[in-house]
Amino acid sequence: MLESSELPDCFYSSSQPILVRPSSPTPNHSLYLSNLDDQKFLRFSIKYLYLFKKSVSVATLKCSLARVLVDYYPLAGRLRNSPEYDQKLEVDCNGEGAVFAEAFMDITAEEFLALSGKPNRSWRKLLYRLESHGFLDIPPLVVQVTNLRCGGMIMCTAINHCLCDGIGTSQFLHAWAHLTTKPTTDLPINPFHSRHVLRPRNRSPTAFTHPGFTRNTPNKDIPQMDFNLNRYLQSQPLVSSSLTFTSSHILHLRRRCVPALKCTSFEILAYHTWHSWIKSLDLSPFLRVKLLFSMNIRKLLKPELPQGYYGNGFVLACGEATVNELVNTNSHYGVKLVQQAKLLVTDDYVRSSIDLLEDRTVKTDLSTSLVISQWSKSGLEDLDFGEGKPLHMGPLTSDIYCLFLPVIGCFDAVKVLVSMPESVVNKFEYYMNDDFSD
Numbered sequence: 311m312l313e314s315s316e317l318p319d320c321f322y323s324s325s326q327p328i329l330v331r332p333s334s335p336t337p338n339h340s341l342y343l344s345n346l347d348d349q350k351f352l353r354f355s356i357k358y359l360y361l362f363k364k365s366v367s368v369a370t371l372k373c374s375l376a377r378v379l380v381d382y383y384p385l386a387g388r389l390r391n392s393p394e395y396d397q398k399l400e401v402d403c404n405g406e407g408a409v410f411a412e413a414f415m416d417i418t419a420e421e422f423l424a425l426s427g428k429p430n431r432s433w434r435k436l437l438y439r440l441e442s443h444g445f446l447d448i449p450p451l452v453v454q455v456t457n458l459r460c461g462g463m464i465m466c467t468a469i470n471h472c473l474c475d476g477i478g479t480s481q482f483l484h485a486w487a488h489l490t491t492k493p494t495t496d497l498p499i500n501p502f503h504s505r506h507v508l509r510p511r512n513r514s515p516t517a518f519t520h521p522g523f524t525r526n527t528p529n530k531d532i533p534q535m536d537f538n539l540n541r542y543l544q545s546q547p548l549v550s551s552s553l554t555f556t557s558s559h560i561l562h563l564r565r566r567c568v569p570a571l572k573c574t575s576f577e578i579l580a581y582h583t584w585h586s587w588i589k590s591l592d593l594s595p596f597l598r599v600k601l602l603f604s605m606n607i608r609k610l611l612k613p614e615l616p617q618g619y620y621g622n623g624f625v626l627a628c629g630e631a632t633v634n635e636l637v638n639t640n641s642h643y644g645v646k647l648v649q650q651a652k653l654l655v656t657d658d659y660v661r662s663s664i665d666l667l668e669d670r671t672v673k674t675d676l677s678t679s680l681v682i683s684q685w686s687k688s689g690l691e692d693l694d695f696g697e698g699k700p701l702h703m704g705p706l707t708s709d710i711y712c713l714f715l716p717v718i719g720c721f722d723a724v725k726v727l728v729s730m731p732e733s734v735v736n737k738f739e740y741y742m743n744d745d746f747s748d
Contacts, residue, residue, distance in 0.1 A: 315425050317432040320413040320456060327438050327454075329407035333376035336383035340392075341401035344508035345667035346622045347472050348398050351674045353445050355452070355468035356479065357437060357706035358690070361426065363419050364697035365463035366490065368412050368455055371695065374490040375453070379408060382482050382501055382620070384473055385451040397670045399472060401450070408451035411438035419462035419701060426702045428552035428727065433706055437466040466706055475622045477606060480688045482620075491696040501620040508621070510665045518654075518662045522602055522628035524675035537597065539678045543710060548729040550708035553742050555579060557722035562745060566641045573645045575724070576714070577652075580682055581644040583712060583726055584629075586741035587680050588636055590734045595634035600679040601648065602626040605655050612657045625663055626674060626681070627651040681711045686724050691716040 379386045387403040394400075415436075438454050440447075450470040457463050469479050485497050555563075563578045584601040593599070604624045608615045615623055629647035636644060666672055691703045704715050708729045717723035730738050 315430055315432070317422075317425075317435055318416050320415050320435050322411065322413050322438075326413070327409050327411035330372055330375050330379065330386075330410045330453075331407035332379040332383055332386050332405050333373075334380050336380055336386070336405050337403055338405065339403050341384050341387070341403050341503065342505050343399055343401065343472060344505040344621060345510060345664045346508060346625065347505060349667065349674060351676065352471040352622065353399075355448065355450075355470050356476070357466065357468045358479065358483075359429075359433065359436065359702070359704055359706045360465045360693060360700045361419055361422055361462070361702040362465070362695070362697060362700055363462050365455075365457050365461055366695045366697055368457075370490060371455060372410060374486060374493060375408065375410065377489050377493065378482070378486045378497075381485065381497060384503060384620075385469070385482070388449060389446050389470065389472065391446070399446075401473065406449070408453060409438065409440065409449050411452075411454040413438075413454060413456045414458075415456050415464070416459050418460035419458055420460070422458070422464065423701055426704070428550035429705060429708045430550070431707075436464055437468055437706055462701075468706075471622070474620055475604070475624050476683065476685055476688050476690070477608070477623060478620050480690050481618065483693050484689065487693050487695045491694070499618045502616040502618045503620050505621045507615060507619075508664055510668045511661060518659055520628075520663060520666055521600065521630055522626045522675060522679075523663075523666060523672050524677070525669075525671045526673050537594075537678070539591070539593070539597075539599075540676045540710070543731055546731040546733070548708075548710065549732045549735050550727065551730050551735050551739055551742075552708075552725060552727045553739060554717055554723060554725045556720065559746060560722070560724070563641070566745075567645055571642050571645060573649065575722070576684065577645050577648045578641070579714070579724060579726070581641060581648050582745075583682065583728075583742070584680050585636060585641075585644055586738055587712075587728070587730075588633055589741050590730070590738040592734075593633045595632065595637075597633050597678060598630055599633055599636065600675065601629040601651070601682065602674070602676075602679045603648075603651075603682040604684060605652065607655070607660050610655060610657060611660060625655060625660055627655050628679075682714060683711060684714045686714050686716040691718055 384401045384403055386405050386407050387401045389399050390402050392398040392400040436456055442448050450473050452468040454466045560575045563582055567573050588599055605627045606624055608623045629651040710729050712728040715725040717725050
């Protein structure tokens with residue numbers, strides 16, 4: 311057994327990594343990215359980690375990856391600055407290929423599972439580190455398959471967020487798994503790559519206030535007086551907090567609202583997390599704080615986005631209040647803020663957001679916000695490459711963004727993962743668990 315949470319080193323052969331190219335010719339063109347894809351705060355790769363009890367042949371995985379990249383060919387391309395649109399990125403669909411690394415680690419699946427409660431820095435060994443000068447130098451898709459001493463494997467993928475969201479990631483990974491297990495069959499869902507369905511309109515933004523955005527208009531003559539909570543938090547050492555809420559925990563929280571207010575599991579848990587996060591930070595009672603959470607817009611738009619739409623099909627809904635309002639009122643008030651934020655996200659609101667983002671000084675307001683991204687209920691935990699579903703699924707690293715993660719074997723449970731300053735993490739966990747202490 312491992313004596314600490316530090317993972318041993320990965321061992322690579324001298325030929326690692328390699329490029330896996332599409333197995334047949336693919337369209338060679340520049341792919342337009344929508345304003346939702348090209349937001350500055352999405353310019354990073356989402357890193358997923360899967361632990362499987364039994365390994366799958368690496369040769370088989372490479373072969374099926376080459377096949378699925380025929381359909382998902384932008385992932386085999388490269389990001390670049392657009393010569394046509396100022397300050398925008400596009401994808402050069404050149405078929406250059408995805409990065410694929412194979413490694414071995416002297417650990418068993420059971421040993422890793424015992425450590426899997428929350429990520430630590432040593433997990434980064436499980437994804438090949440590419441030398442690069444910047445964001446554009448990293449290929450959109452990087453994969454590492456690490457075989458374990460017990461015959462199991464860990465698969466890590468880094469997928470550029472500008473190309474897709476969590477639903478798109480799930481769609482791609484399930485397509486890859488499908489062609490691994492059924493190589494002669496068609497994909498159940500074909501990806502739709504054209505982002506032009508989300509082009510901005512030729513009009514000024516509507517009267518929507520869009521509280522989730524702010525303008526980046528620095529003026530050297532005017533000192534910056536606004537408190538940037540996000541920057542303050544990230545200036546300190548951060549540690550992971552990982553808390554699991556079962557269906558009975560969530561029901562307990564919901565009972566504080568019903569029958570006066572009906573709410574979903576997401577709504578009550580989002581409020582509870584936001585409330586606990588703010589309460590643990592000892593902020594000025596007059597500071598306005600925000601909750602930003604992702605909302606799938608695929609079926610909200612009129613007409614709906616085409617089936618298989620492969621791009622970022624979400625916007626961030628925004629609830630806001632002063633610290634005093636949020637901390638010193640009941641859950642009924644806070645849940646209503648979450649519900650009102652959801653109701654604002656209509657077809658007009660989304661189209662207006664896309665129009666607004668034509669102004670390149672507009673950006674997502676992260677300064678006093680908790681951002682929640684929902685990874686549960688999107689099928690990410692059901693991935694099967696032929697040797698069974700994963701024992702564990704989650705991010706490779708923990709971040710200041712909050713993730714609602716699936717719990718393997720418990721469909722209605724949610725794991726809340728967020729990084730907090732070491733000085734306040736115990737207080738945050740106390741508030742998160744306080745309702746269940748009796």
